[in-house]
């Protein structure tokens with residue numbers, strides 16, 4: 001196993017922003033890490049690249065427990081590199097930016113040149129070798145940062161939202177680079193993204209995070225909550241702020257399943273007078289045969305399965321805020 005984590009926690013200001021009981025990642029695979037803002041993706045990537053230590057729990061790298069003592073991390077950091085969302089380059093040439101890490105590792109000058117050229121070839125940036133990094137676009141900066149990481153011959157590369165701040169043509173280039181790093185160099189890859197479609201194209205496997213916990217897209221729309229009465233309707237109160245209409249006998253704690261086909265995205269103008277309308281931001285979109293799955297953060301991750309025609313009529317994108325209506329008939333107590 002490349003990584004295993006057990007009871008991993010990262011706590012900031014008394015709050016667990018990451019809380020993973022178990023997670024295992026295999027060598028030689030491409031993993032896509034998905035989740036809404038603040039779900040813990042960057043925190044997990046920083047722990048897996050040995051840049052941040054966990055508050056509790058154990059990380060096993062190649063089946064050995066990792067000691068996060070600073071003086072023991074250097075060899076691991078040479079094998080695992082993280083390419084940041086907004087990479088910082090030194091204000092000098094592309095060549096010197098890549099050369100820096102190689103000099104530290106005392107690699108002779110002639111060899112350095114070969115490595116730098118090969119790394120820039122891999123990201124299609126050889127012609128920029130002498131360019132000053134000030135003149136690079138966001139996409140080109142990302143590619144140089146990938147070349148810089150690659151020059152250190154890593155076994156594992158982690159990417160934090162590699163395409164979030166680049167244009168469409170750079171997105172395609174970065175996608176191809178990541179694919180080639182995996183197939184040609186055999187590098188294990190973990191990347192985070194908000195884009196389920198992109199992750200589905202590129203990753204062998206997807207990992208979903210929600211509020212620091214692993215969340216399975218298979219057991220979707222299953223929530224614990226307490227039944228309460230509001231007016232003439234009973235609701236299940238989930239996560240202390242989400243009301244889902246439910247047919248229940250007693251005002252008790254229950255586990256509910258919300259059928260994603262029964263959930264509707266409605267126009268906001270019609271929504272104002274309905275108490276059970278949920279407002280949320282779309283963080284995942286995926287095409288499934290004749291359907292499109294929309295996952296929105298309404299305080300909980302709520303999955304909505306739409307017919308393709310319904311989806312086309314709605315024209316919603318990742319990041320859009322939408323109004324969602326759950327119907328009592330689509331909610332069962334399990």
Ligand SMILES: Nc1ncnc2c1ncn2[C@@H]1O[C@H](COP(=O)(O)OP(=O)(O)OP(=O)(O)O)[C@@H](O)[C@H]1O
Nearest residue numbers: 012013017035036037038039040041042043044192
């Ligand atoms: N150094 C820190 N100090 C305090 N809180 C932090 C720190 N780093 C992260 N957090 C908090 O931890 C939570 C998870 O943050 P993280 O950056 O890992 O999420 P994310 O899924 O990568 O989000 P995004 O998609 O917005 O990048 C957030 O609530 C964030 O505010």
